[in-house]
Amino acid sequence: MHKNWIQWFEIPVYQFDKARAFYEAVFQVELQVIDLGALTMAMFPPEIASGALCQGEWYHPSSDGVTLHVPVADIDLALQQVEQMGGHILQPKKQISTELGYMALIKDCEGNRLALRATY
Template sequence: METNMVGWFEIPVSDMDRAKTFYETVFKVDIAIHNLGGLLMGWFPFTEGKEGAAGTLIKQESYIPSKEGVLIYFISDNVQNELDRVEDAGGQIYQPKTQISPEYGYMGVFIDSEGNRIALHSKA
C-alpha cells in the first residue's frame, strides 16, 4: 500500500449547529457546512499534501452518534490544549491526558456534544 490506511472519516451528529460550535471551539478551526441533497456535512479543514486524513461531521438519519463505535484520533501539539476546552464547549472528559510510552507520546479521550467518543494524540 502506497498511502496511509485512513483516507476519510465521518463523525455522526444529531444537531449540526451544536456539533459545529463544539468542534470549532475545541480545535480553534472553521468548519464549512455543505448540504448535499439532504445529507448535511460539516467539513473539517484540510490541506492537500499535509499528513492526516480529511473528514466531516455528518447528519443523516442513518448516522447515529455513539461512544461505543470506532475511535478516531485527532493529532494535536499537546492533547491537554484541546481537553482544556472540551467541557466549556459542551463535552466531557472520558480519559484525561495519559502517557502511552516515552516513544509514542500521549493520548486523551472526550465525549463530544453529540455523544461520540473521540481521541487525541500528541508527542508532548
C-alpha cells in the same frame, strides 16, 4: 497499498450547529458547511483531515463504534475546550510513552468517543 489507508471519515451528529462549534473550538479549526439536501456536512480543512461531521437520517452518534485518534497541538487546551463546549473527558491526559506522547479519551457533545493525541 496507500501508506495511510483511512481515506475519509464521517462523524455522525444530531445537533449540527452545536457539534460544529464543539469541533471548531476543540481543534482550533474552521469547518466548511456543505448542504446536500438529505445530508449536511461540516468538512475539516483538507490540509489537516479528510473527513466531516455529518447530519442525516442514517447518521447516529455513538460511543460504541470505532475510536478516532486525532492529533492536537496542545492537549491541555483541547481538554479545557471539550468541557466548555459540552463534551466529557472519559480518560484524562496520560503519557503513552516518551516516543508516542500523550493521549486522552473524550466524548464529544453528541456522544461520539474520540482520542486526543499530542507528541510533545
